[in-house]
Amino acid sequence: MIRLKSAILLGALLLLGSEELEAAAIPGLPAAATPLAHPEPLVQGGLLGAISSSIDEAQSKLDLNENLVDTWRLRADRAAEEVEQLVNQPSARSPWSVAGDFLLLTCVWAAVFAGLWLLGRLTARRLCEQRLLLSRERGQALLGYVLPYALPAVVSLPLTIYASQFLPISAGRALALCLAYATSAGIFAASLVMSLMVIFNAGHKRRAVQIIREKSPWPLFGIGFLVALSDALTSPQIAHQLGNNLTSSIAVFTGLAASISFGLLVIRMRRPVAHVIRILPLAQRLSQPALRETLRIFSGLWYWPILLMVLVSIINLIGAGADNQRVLRSALFTTVLLIATVFLSTTLHHLFKARSESDLRRSGAYKERFLNLSHALLRIGMAVVFIDILGRIWGVSLFEFAVSNAVGRAISDSLSHIGLILLVTWMVWVVLDTAIQEALKPPTNKRSARQPSTRVKTILPLLRNAIKIILVVICAITTMANLGINVAPFLAGAGVIGLAIGFGSQQLVQDVITGLFIIIEDTLSIGDWVVLDSGHAGTVEGLTIRTLRLRDGKGFVHSVPFGQIKAVTNQSRQFAYAFFSVQFTYDTDVDKAIELIREAGHSISSDPFLRYNLQGPLDVFGVDKMDLNGVVLTAQFRTVSGGQYAVSRAFNQRLKKLVDNCPWVHFAQTYPQQALVPRHPVEPPLEAGAEPEHAAVLMPDRPRSQ
Numbered sequence: 001m002i003r004l005k006s007a008i009l010l011g012a013l014l015l016l017g018s019e020e021l022e023a024a025a026i027p028g029l030p031a032a033a034t035p036l037a038h039p040e041p042l043v044q045g046g047l048l049g050a051i052s053s054s055i056d057e058a059q060s061k062l063d064l065n066e067n068l069v070d071t072w073r074l075r076a077d078r079a080a081e082e083v084e085q086l087v088n089q090p091s092a093r094s095p096w097s098v099a100g101d102f103l104l105l106t107c108v109w110a111a112v113f114a115g116l117w118l119l120g121r122l123t124a125r126r127l128c129e130q131r132l133l134l135s136r137e138r139g140q141a142l143l144g145y146v147l148p149y150a151l152p153a154v155v156s157l158p159l160t161i162y163a164s165q166f167l168p169i170s171a172g173r174a175l176a177l178c179l180a181y182a183t184s185a186g187i188f189a190a191s192l193v194m195s196l197m198v199i200f201n202a203g204h205k206r207r208a209v210q211i212i213r214e215k216s217p218w219p220l221f222g223i224g225f226l227v228a229l230s231d232a233l234t235s236p237q238i239a240h241q242l243g244n245n246l247t248s249s250i251a252v253f254t255g256l257a258a259s260i261s262f263g264l265l266v267i268r269m270r271r272p273v274a275h276v277i278r279i280l281p282l283a284q285r286l287s288q289p290a291l292r293e294t295l296r297i298f299s300g301l302w303y304w305p306i307l308l309m310v311l312v313s314i315i316n317l318i319g320a321g322a323d324n325q326r327v328l329r330s331a332l333f334t335t336v337l338l339i340a341t342v343f344l345s346t347t348l349h350h351l352f353k354a355r356s357e358s359d360l361r362r363s364g365a366y367k368e369r370f371l372n373l374s375h376a377l378l379r380i381g382m383a384v385v386f387i388d389i390l391g392r393i394w395g396v397s398l399f400e401f402a403v404s405n406a407v408g409r410a411i412s413d414s415l416s417h418i419g420l421i422l423l424v425t426w427m428v429w430v431v432l433d434t435a436i437q438e439a440l441k442p443p444t445n446k447r448s449a450r451q452p453s454t455r456v457k458t459i460l461p462l463l464r465n466a467i468k469i470i471l472v473v474i475c476a477i478t479t480m481a482n483l484g485i486n487v488a489p490f491l492a493g494a495g496v497i498g499l500a501i502g503f504g505s506q507q508l509v510q511d512v513i514t515g516l517f518i519i520i521e522d523t524l525s526i527g528d529w530v531v532l533d534s535g536h537a538g539t540v541e542g543l544t545i546r547t548l549r550l551r552d553g554k555g556f557v558h559s560v561p562f563g564q565i566k567a568v569t570n571q572s573r574q575f576a577y578a579f580f581s582v583q584f585t586y587d588t589d590v591d592k593a594i595e596l597i598r599e600a601g602h603s604i605s606s607d608p609f610l611r612y613n614l615q616g617p618l619d620v621f622g623v624d625k626m627d628l629n630g631v632v633l634t635a636q637f638r639t640v641s642g643g644q645y646a647v648s649r650a651f652n653q654r655l656k657k658l659v660d661n662c663p664w665v666h667f668a669q670t671y672p673q674q675a676l677v678p679r680h681p682v683e684p685p686l687e688a689g690a691e692p693e694h695a696a697v698l699m700p701d702r703p704r705s706q
Contacts, residue, residue, distance in 0.1 A: 256317055
């Protein structure tokens with residue numbers, strides 16, 4: 001039984017691959033001597049404490065590799081020895097003959113290339129004069145790169161290699177072949193890239209293509225030349241003749257120069273190339289919005305994977321170990337992962353793209369906000385997955401670090417709590433903010449839905465700001481607690497400060513409380529015309545938790561604290577009265593005057609612009625009083641709030657015109673009228689049957705009744 005248990009234990013240890021198996025497998029070592037697992041470190045202080053512990057742990061495990069410097073020092077010493085050996089090596093041929101081989105092969109390549117270049121240039125010129133290519137700009141430019149440059153570079157190199165077979169093997173011959181190969185490769189690379197760019201020379205891409213064609217050929221030639229030279233120096237034939245360490249050292253430096261030059265060229269040409277990538281024809285942009293958006297995003301990110309590969313190439317060239325291939329492979333996987341993530345993010349963006357507001361119904365606002373929230377959560381999840389996969393590519397697993405390590409568990413717990421707090425706060429804010437925005441939004445159909453009241457427009461923005469402040473404070477306190485910050489002193493200090501502010505600013509508290517009751521009781525709202533007991537009058541433009549902002553009739557703005565308001569006269573609630581009090585002379589026909597007043601009121605009711613201010617017909621009250629100046633007639637219109645002024649002005653204008661055209665109705669004067677007195681007795685006696693004359697003041701004749 002004991003052997004069976006031992007076998008089972010050994011099998012389990014083999015499957016798990018634990019480190020304790022090695023100690024248990026040592027002969028003569030008892031099982032009790034197996035080293036115990038180290039106790040997990042106690043992590044305190046929330047997220048900040050966990051991060052501090054992880055930094056300390058990483059620093060304790062950090063081991064700088066100094067073999068790289070020693071390797072390069074050894075390589076430089078051996079390269080110097082190879083150069084000395086190459087110079088002092090006895091040879092049957094003189095150095096001049098070796099130099100002659102180099103010059104001869106170089107001249108052969110240059111002559112062949114020059115001849116082919118001249119022939120290709122003439123051929124391209126002849127072909128461009130043909131009818132088929134006469135109006136094709138891109139075809140002419142393509143022939144201008146292929147025939148004079150690409151084909152001569154390809155053909156001249158084999159001819160040079162063939163000519164080198166007639167020369168003896170020497171260092172001059174090897175260097176000449178390296179130079180011919182590098183020059184041909186540089187010319188071919190530059191002409192190939194320029195030929196590809198010519199294809200995009202159309203429409204709005206012309207300017208970008210022109211910039212690339214003007215500024216890229218020579219840098220491309222230099223990059224191709226350096227890359228090909230580095231590749232040629234690492235060939236076994238060249239390395240055998242010149243020395244492995246010498247050729248590898250020169251190849252590293254040329255490769256570094258090529259990588260750095262390529263990175264600088266990419267950075268310099270990022271905007272023209274981005275313009276070439278994202279510009280599409282108008283019909284294609286309208287019919288394929290997904291492709292347009294994808295190309296727009298890719299045009300802003302296209303150079304980052306290339307720069308990453310350049311960086312990895314530089315690291316790979318500098319490094320001297322077996323891990324270079326692994327680093328290069330990891331960089332390739334990182335580039336693929338980055339591109340896949342960008343396109344996946346673009347796809348999610350189009351799936352959750354918000355619809356236009358004109359197509360949204362009122363009940364779809366919550367759905368739209370939650371779709372945006374889901375989109376944001378998916379992007380966050382995609383970012384976490386991207387980071388974890390990227391870590392696995394480079395040999396670090398964040399998931400395993402968060403599960404198997406005490407520090408990782410502490411960090412993951414703190415981050416999960418903070419994320420949950422932010423998510424709940426975000427969801428609560430989305431629900432409440434959407435409800436407030438929907439309540440404040442004017443309806444699209446005015447017949448089927450009523451407009452939000454001024455009270456709603458006044459209270460809801462203040463409520464929204466208060467909810468925002470409360471959520472931000474609660475979220476900040478809980479987040480600081482999960483970060484490991486002791487929030488008890490903050491809360492105690494805030495309580496003391498609040499108490500001190502409460503005692504020291506009683507007027508401020510009075511303003512806030514009075515304003516709160518004024519808003520709750522709906523005493524006034526934004527847009528109302530109010531008159532305060534302090535003498536201020538105007539339109540309410542804004543309300544804060546402490547002050548009321550009024551704009552008077554002259555355009556001046558007054559800010560009045562709520563604590564100073566004792567009485568409010570609101571002239572903009574529900575309805576108003578346009579009251580008319582008209583005074584006529586005593587000799588006025590009262591019935592005719594009432595008829596004119598009714599006629600003026602009827603003209604206002606029929607007016608297409610003024611009738612919308614009315615809420616009923618004209619009420620004529622008749623003779624209100626009689627005084628020394630005449631008879632007072634009163635009437636009134638019930639109007640909408642604020643419409644009484646326009647109705648009063650229009651009524652006065654119409655009544656004035658009607659009275660001016662009527663001889664039986666006269667407005668009374670506000671000053672005493674002249675009295676009718678008889679003449680003095682000194683005048684000659686009247687004849688029999690004559691009536692006495694009165695004063696010179698004559699009143700208008702009044703029609704006699706028949």
